[in-house]
Amino acid sequence: MKTEIYKPLKKYISSLNETELAGDRITKLLSLVEYIQLNKNEGTSLKLNFICTHNSRRSHLCQVWAKTMAAHYGLKVKSYSGGTEATAVYPTIIKTFQNTGFMIDKVSEGSNPTYKLNFTDDNYPMTLFSKRYNDRYNPNEAYAAVMTCNDADANCPIIPAATRISLPYVDPKVSDGTADELEIYSERSRQIATEMKYIFSQIK
Numbered sequence: 001m002k003t004e005i006y007k008p009l010k011k012y013i014s015s016l017n018e019t020e021l022a023g024d025r026i027t028k029l030l031s032l033v034e035y036i037q038l039n040k041n042e043g044t045s046l047k048l049n050f051i052c053t054h055n056s057r058r059s060h061l062c063q064v065w066a067k068t069m070a071a072h073y074g075l076k077v078k079s080y081s082g083g084t085e086a087t088a089v090y091p092t093i094i095k096t097f098q099n100t101g102f103m104i105d106k107v108s109e110g111s112n113p114t115y116k117l118n119f120t121d122d123n124y125p126m127t128l129f130s131k132r133y134n135d136r137y138n139p140n141e142a143y144a145a146v147m148t149c150n151d152a153d154a155n156c157p158i159i160p161a162a163t164r165i166s167l168p169y170v171d172p173k174v175s176d177g178t179a180d181e182l183e184i185y186s187e188r189s190r191q192i193a194t195e196m197k198y199i200f201s202q203i204k
Contacts, residue, residue: 003071003120009101018198031165033202035144047078047143055083055130056090058148058169061189065196068119073200082133088112096185
């Protein structure tokens with residue numbers, strides 16, 4: 001059964017055009033499609049852990065959009081994120097999610113705040129904060145480690161995952177402090193949302 005996603009967010013998802021994805025990028029996405037399809041066919045719990053260096057930007061974008069798109073297509077997925085080190089969720093990531101239509105509450109302060117994010121009233125909110133990939137909050141077995149940056153891929157030589165998939169994205173951090181910051185973050189979020197939409201639309 002499909003989850004009733006917030007209307008502004010549902011409209012945003014409808015505006016994403018997966019047919020614009022380049023062939024070489026689709027080739028990269030197919031590794032994740034095949035893993036998800038295999039788990040669905042076998043009826044096993046699907047756990048995805050998106051990993052980047054600081055767990056502050058790209059990995060959170062992937063975690064949230066994977067969970068959202070799975071729900072959009074009526075699929076169940078447990079979506080996580082982590083880094084090779086813990087820092088904090090970058091504030092513009094939160095602003096980008098809010099602008100897209102997600103509901104977000106900040107539930108703790110400090111150097112590494114915690115946020116609750118949701119895309120529907122029918123679901124428990126997702127918890128966002130920066131953590132290492134092997135944090136106790138994340139799965140420790142039978143999950144896919146999806147490496148969202150080349151640096152994390154190179155510096156995480158051993159991860160006890162069922163599979164390891166390289167799916168790197170350009171870090172929107174390059175725009176920090178510039179007049180284009182929010183636009184660049186929005187573009188990266190839209191890219192990831194479009195790719196996650198494509199991935200979950202392929203599952204039969």
